[in-house]
Every structure is written in C-alpha cells, then in structure tokens.
Amino acid sequence: MMRSLRWAVWVAVLTFLVAACSTVPITGRKQLNLIPQSEMLSMSFQQYGDFLKSNKVTSNEQQVQLVRGVGGKIQKAVESYFAQKGLSDALKDYKWEFNVVESKEVNAWCMPGGKVVVYTGILPVTKTEAGLAVVMGHEIAHAVAEHGGERMSQELIANMGGMLLSKALEEKPEATKSLWLSVYGVGAQFGALLPFSRTHESEADHLGLVFMAMAGYDPNEAVSFWTRMSQGSGGQAPPEFMSTHPSDQTRIANIQKELPEAMQYYTPR
Ligand SMILES: [Zn+2]
Numbered sequence: 001m002m003r004s005l006r007w008a009v010w011v012a013v014l015t016f017l018v019a020a021c022s023t024v025p026i027t028g029r030k031q032l033n034l035i036p037q038s039e040m041l042s043m044s045f046q047q048y049g050d051f052l053k054s055n056k057v058t059s060n061e062q063q064v065q066l067v068r069g070v071g072g073k074i075q076k077a078v079e080s081y082f083a084q085k086g087l088s089d090a091l092k093d094y095k096w097e098f099n100v101v102e103s104k105e106v107n108a109w110c111m112p113g114g115k116v117v118v119y120t121g122i123l124p125v126t127k128t129e130a131g132l133a134v135v136m137g138h139e140i141a142h143a144v145a146e147h148g149g150e151r152m153s154q155e156l157i158a159n160m161g162g163m164l165l166s167k168a169l170e171e172k173p174e175a176t177k178s179l180w181l182s183v184y185g186v187g188a189q190f191g192a193l194l195p196f197s198r199t200h201e202s203e204a205d206h207l208g209l210v211f212m213a214m215a216g217y218d219p220n221e222a223v224s225f226w227t228r229m230s231q232g233s234g235g236q237a238p239p240e241f242m243s244t245h246p247s248d249q250t251r252i253a254n255i256q257k258e259l260p261e262a263m264q265y266y267t268p269r
Contacts, residue, residue: 024145025087026207029199033146034153035165040112040146041093043165047180048097048115056102058120063100067118070132070215071098074140075114077214082144091144098136106241109185110139112148117186122241125228130212130221137208137215138245145207147200151183155194185244195244202254209255209262216269219262222255 021032058064075096082088096114103119110116116139118132126132142148152165159179160168168176182194196204209219230247 022146024203024207025082025085026210027145027203029203031146031150032153033149034156034162035149037090037093037112037146037149039165040149040152043169043180044111044113044115045095047177047186048111048117051117051186052099052101058100058102060100060102060120063120063123066129066132067100067116067136068098070129070136071096071116071140073215073217074133074136074211077211078140078144081211081214107185107244108135108139108241110136110143111184112143112146114140114143116140126225127228128221130217131225131228133212133215133217134208134222134225137212137217138204139208141204141207141211142196142200145200145203147196147204148183151194151196151200152180155179155183185241195246201245201251205251205255206258209258210265213262213264213266216267218268219259219266223252223259226252226255 094114107119
C-alpha cells in the first residue's frame, strides 16, 4: 500500500515536471517554468496598466510613431516565425502594445503578452531605426522565450519557498509585485534590478537578431548598438539597461558569430 502510494507520488511529480518543461524556439533550449501562462499574462496586464498610469507617457508623436512602427514590424516577424514552426498557440493571448515614457533612464523592456515600454533616455543610444530594432527585438525575445516565467519560478523557489504565483500574490502582494518588477527591469525606482543571466542574455540576442532581420533590419546593426552601449554614450543618467543587460566583448563576439545565421533571414526593405 505504502509502496504504491510512493509510486503514485513520484508519477505525479514527474508528470508535473515534464508538463512544466518547455522548449525555447530557435535555440531549442529546454526550460523549467512552473507558472502557467494565464497567470503570467494577467499579472503582466495589471502591472503594465499600473506602470503607464504612474509614469509619463510621452506626447512626442514622432517618437511614438517610431517605436510603434519598429515594434509592429518585429511583432509581425515573431508571429510569422511562430506560425512557420506551428507555435502560434503560444502567442494567441498576446495583447501587443508599444508605449514610450518620458524618462532619463536608459531602459526598455517587454512584459509577457507583448507589453513593451521604451524610455526616451535610450533613444540617443539606439540612434537609428535599426538601432531601436536591436533593443526591441532583444526585449521581445526575452518575452516570447518566457525568460520572465523562468526567472519568477527561480525567485519564488529561492525566496518564497516555491509558493505559487497566485498564492504569493495573495499572501505577500507587495513583495511579489516588486519581485516581478525587478525581474522585468522595471524596478529601478525600488532599488532592485535583477540582471538577466548570461544564458538568457545570449538567447535574447540570438532570437532578437533573427526577428530584426525578418523585420527588414540589418542584424549587423546589433554590433554597433552594443558597442555604443558598452561605451556608455548617450544619456548622462545611470544606465538601468546596463545593469540588467551587461554589455561586454564576449557579448559582441557571440553576436558576431550568430550574424551569418541571422543574415539568412534578412531581406532589406
Ligand atoms: Zn536582455
């Protein structure tokens, strides 16, 4: 009796872990994500709405058009890549949105479900439309590769004893929200920003190159952008983007190695 119960528990645990395991498109890396997409999206839509209400959305029409134009093209590229691979289901509940906030912060991010914010402080560093496509392709790649879910899973296990997201929200709403914001690079004002792991960074670079190329932007521009970023050109403000996305020679060398693959997806407009 005890033995069969033990087996039943093992089978349940294994089934759960297999179900929680998914594969990242393009790189094929296996990931463990304990949080259902429905929970990630409802949290995301809530936090995104709150963020827009408590920050100054720019009235500079030119910047808005620029960000929405580039974002829309990357969105189409992502959707067509996922459709080609039979993965469209993963994007079906996305509600894409691209906004620009007025801030000296050198920052940009994309929450699950395609909720993107670009800070005006990063525009002097992106410089061109293609430079902006590097950043947006990279941030959108973090979202569609579900890096946030993976990081939230790790943080919930490390800091909250493996609590479910919904339960953590109920019992420790403030801690859970600030954890969420720091995972997505939004937490500067709370003094907490968690850098993405090297694995997530290079994976987002890799996917981002493919998406920007499919969107009609020359992926070689990624090398120029990350070089500018590592030189700290542009804004005077502390570069939040740098603390979540450390830029160094290794990153640039890896991007250079991936350029030939990305160029196969590139059709200039
Ligand atoms: Zn990143």
